[in-house]
Structures are given as structure tokens and as C-alpha cells.
Amino acid sequence: MAITGEWHSAVMPLYGLTGGFMAAPDKRDELVAHMLQAAELMRDVPGCLLYLVATTEDPNEVAITELWTDQAAHEASLQAPGVGELIGRARPVIAGMSSRNVLAVLGGKGMPA
Numbered sequence: 001m002a003i004t005g006e007w008h009s010a011v012m013p014l015y016g017l018t019g020g021f022m023a024a025p026d027k028r029d030e031l032v033a034h035m036l037q038a039a040e041l042m043r044d045v046p047g048c049l050l051y052l053v054a055t056t057e058d059p060n061e062v063a064i065t066e067l068w069t070d071q072a073a074h075e076a077s078l079q080a081p082g083v084g085e086l087i088g089r090a091r092p093v094i095a096g097m098s099s100r101n102v103l104a105v106l107g108g109k110g111m112p113a
Helices: 028-042 071-077 083-093
Strands: 014-023 048-055 061-068 094-105
Touching: 014 028, 014 071, 028 048, 028 061, 028 083, 048 071, 061 071, 083 094
Parallel strands: none
Antiparallel strands: 014 061, 014 094, 048 061
């Protein structure tokens, strides 16, 4: 559903992603460790404003929340040093994705001014 109206016309939305990875059985802790390494790599990546790693009530799920200045910054992050190697190490413990949502983030507490 598109957001319409004058109230947001001056707001440049940020690019957000939420999603979940399903770990192979008994591999969630290993997947969490990989995703926390990804969060560390993102500290120095231009355009990454937020990279959160969380677990859910599902014993195999790892949830990720990302906030970027724009989609191009997110796409460029995949070429950052160490990211490709980390993806390669994480793949064997990923059974699949549980969800993925692309967001146009318009505002809220914690947003950059």
C-alpha cells in the first residue's frame, strides 16, 4: 500500500529491512555468532545506520533489522571487506529464510535527525 498525503512529502524515507533466518537444527547459536560478526563489519560501512541481531521464540530463528540511508548503500555493503567470506561461512548453518520485508522508514524514536 502506498503512503499518500502532504504530511510526508518532505520526508526522504530511509531503506529498512527486517527478516528472519532459520538455522539448521541446533545451529542457532552458531548463526547468531555469524550475524553478530556481520553487525561488527557493518560498523564501518557507509550508509548503515542500524543492524540488529535478535532471537525469537522459535528455537531456530534469528531475526535481523537493518536501517540504511538508501538501497544503494545496502547493496554496496555486500561488497565490503569480509562480507563475502562471512556469508560463505554462515551458509552451511542457514536452513532458509522465515521472512523478509523491505521498508520505507519515515520516522520514529531513534531515527537520525
